[in-house]
Amino acid sequence: MSWWEGVDESRLFVALEPSASGNCEGQLLALCNPKSGNKMCYLLTNGTLQEIHWFKQSYGSWFLGDYVSEDGRLYTATPVDPVFVLLPLFDEARMKRGDDPGKFRQIDEIIFVNGYPGYQYLYSIAEQSMQVVCDFKEIGSTKFFRLNDSKVLAWLSYKVNQVKQTLATLDKNYAAQDEKDTLAEAVSLLGEYLKDEPWLKLLCSYLNLDLQAAAKPLNTEILESTEEGNSPSSFCPVQEKSGNDKKTSRTGRQIKKAKVERDSRNIKEMFSRASRRG
Secondary structure (H helix, E strand, C coil): CCCCCCCCCCCEEECCCCCCCCCCCCEEEEEECCCCCCEEEEEEECCEEEEEEEECCCCCCEEECCEEECCCCEEEEEECCHHHHHHHHHHHHCCCECCECCCCEEHHHHCCCCCCHHHHHHHHHHHHHHHHCEEEEEECCEEEEEECHHHHHHHHHHHHHHHHHHHHHHCHHHHHCCHHHHHHHHHHHHHCCCCHHHHHHHHHHHCCCCHHHHCCCCCCEECCCCCCCCCCHHHCEECCCCCCCCCECCCCCECCCCCCCCCCCCHHHHHHHHHHHC
């Protein structure tokens, strides 16, 4: 049985197309968010772990061929480095105390989490991916792993540099801004996958970065929409109203008012006339 079978209602789900050598079968896994620890849904397919997000406006549906899906949410699955997801487990499993580097543990012991059987599907992924941040030794055919702080920081620093380079290619503003600001943004993005203690704090110290000082707060306010049918107000950040009660966007530009069509007719009236003629 495929992972999508048995679903009562249709959903619009955007994910990576399986490789030619792979197949469409996958597994939906309930794992812990690496930063908050809350339960989160992931998709494992063809050895690739993907995190699932969803977005929904106030009102919306999807036309799927000849079928209308009432659920207007858009679900997306994007690849995530499994090291981020497994890092909290390996950190806890070594039972580090002070200067003691901790204990070596087997993979099956580390990824056993009560209430989260989905981690068991990540055995082969953990064995391959976690070697970059762990010390490991083999006794016979069994491997034992222990997280290494120095390797974790070196790996995180490499990830920061990757994000910095990517940001510079996304928009010319990133390429033109100060390198310290780009560094802060890169660390902030990675911080969505890291606990503040110890990893985000250690990373900032390693990079000699004061993340709070580098952050530029936006003087914005979320205003509720006063008209029905508009987009959710949470996606329309604007500045406070000025004395002349004109709304301005985040960039300070005045928002143009929608033009009112004159001599327009109600669409219901058009249909009623057409039915009477028939």
